Amino acid sequence: MLFTSFEFLVFYLVLYALVYLMNRYDKVFIRNFLLLVGSYFFYGNLHEWYPLLLLYVTVVGYVAGKVLERFSSHRKAVAGVSIGVSLCPLFFFKYAPLLNESIWLPVGLSFFTLQSLTYIWDCYRRKIEKSFGLLDVALFVAFFPTLLSGPIERARNLIPQLQRGFTYKWCNIVSGVQIFIWGAFKKLVIADNLGQIVDVTYTDLETAGGLNLALAALLYAIQIYADFSGYASMAVGIGRSFGIQLTDNFNFPYFAGTIKEFWKRWHISLTSWFTEYVYISMGGNRCSKWRWMINIYTVFLLSGIWHGATWAFVIWGAMHGMMYLLERAVSDKLTHTILYRVVMLMGVVTAWIFFRIPHSGDAWYVVKCIFAGPWLPFTAMGQLPFSFVGTICLAILFLILELMLYHKCYPKGIVWHWFGFALLICLIAIFAIPDNKFVYFNF
């Protein structure tokens, strides 16, 4: 059941009505229980065994929280063991497919595992004073909007919101719906259409020349942003409709002036997770310069490995680590020039090639073709010419809309506002490609 399916709409409306009723009569426990059942149903709909993983991660987190609250000694060992035990399914399913291709990574496992770790970690660091009840922890881990692809929420942010009565404000519902529509537009219209061109190009690398591969790399950069931020927007929109504030996962990353800024705007919840729980745990920047560089590089490499057990992801992480460190060597005056932005974006787009193509050898071939040729004549990349041109026009439209949103430069007034969203719905109706999975479901 995808956010963009009709089944989800029915599921959401039924659950919303039930939750609303329970909330209205101050039955928070029953309301949260309903949300939990709904979330397990949502996940179980993908595969009947998946909820067992949720249950496992929840129980480990809950028990760890209770133990960490009760004992003042050996806390580090308890936290370490709990984290290790929590990570077992993730390691197994992430890396077992390398040995046995019949094993696949369950959707969302990486996300809710990392999310549950925030609870254990916060209990260990006493950022959470008193451990939460089983229902709260279970709902925190399984909350359906964030379940499949984040945002990776902190326990200290989400659980208190879930414990309170939801405030159903009209403005929350309206903005939730608007954010959801914008997310659906990004996913269904932009990402899926661009994905068709990118997929065809990367399927047959031999016949695609440097020009086509360069364009495919550029389009993939837009596709992955539209796809992942589209999912995040839909998740945030659904959360908002319940009155819950989820973390904004993206903040116009391609308009960043530096790599550092890019990482403050891209997949914010994962970046802040690595910053808080890995980078700072390793000493952050309160150490020698060399140690700091190692810390930074480790975080980027881990981020790459988190995405998958292939050299291509390691190279992707290493490239970003390298760019991040090189940037520190460049003077501030230079980093804010247009030339630097162009070079930085070229670096980001090049790194995406390794992210997209599973075999690092193929990815190197693509990079070589782009920068050194052969630049074979430009083709419509497996599309009919009008379809190709139409898709490029959609990509340009998307960039213009992003630019308008970034500069908050759009017509004001409720009628214009609603007209804009009505237009988005119509564009979704025309251009949507149904039943396409989200890119980040692979991680």
Add this chain to the structure above:
Amino acid sequence: MKRYIGCILGFLLILFCTDYLIDRVLYYGLERYYGMRKDAELLIVSNSYLESGLDSDALEEATNLSTAKYTVSGTSFPTRCAMLAHFMSHQSNAGVKYVLFCSDIFMLTQKEISMNEHVHFYPFLDAPVMREYLSQFDTPLNMVKHTLLRSTRYTILSLYYSLRGYLNDTNSYIDDVASIELWNAKPNYSTTLNENNMKHLKEMALQYAQAGVKFILVTPPTNPQYLRHYSTTCDSIYKFYRELAGLHPNIVYLDYTELARRELFFDRAHLNNSGRTMLTTRLAEDLNYLLIK
């Protein structure tokens, strides 16, 4: 509460108005593209064979007959029948005197329509003929969706056709020539004659012929590999078309099979720019001969 309901209704009003506006703009272009907005005397109904193989403007000029070209790629016999019925039921098309019905060698062998060919016709959902046709292939839920939100009736392809309708560009222009390997490749699927299709074609042709419309069956130039591979089926098909033409003076059969040469095709089955000019010229000559007769 009243305010909230007012807001929801207000948004729905804006949504449906926007949706309707988009539909009208695209629909107008499509009508122009398929020639539905002119009082056509000659109607061409076909799949991609005559879509790429006929220049309707040149035909119009050569025959002095106002020509509409209702051609959609990948359309099978049942769909072509629905297209013909749809065009003839269209309010401004009462004056059609000649129907040029593409009758390729595969038309009578298809058992059912291909998976997605019906999606091209959602923009015409308001026409009863098309609604009946489409309801056979889609779920009731999807039909409701297409009825309520008109934008869902369009695809990127119909958008393109609509744009071409506004630009008065109804012909395809492909200069490529099929490679020898492609041209000589043997077909790898089997065909059998569909008795129902034959019966339906006969009834339809007679119905139009008796109503005073000249029903012209046209077989486009066909790759000899197909003829060799399906020789038994082809013989029966050609025989059927000839017999059909003998049933009524208003039923005519024009066979251009033998005109096929590799230089005139851009792939195994479709005419290129030169092929289009050649076929249009030949067809115009034959039509003029028919007009005189």
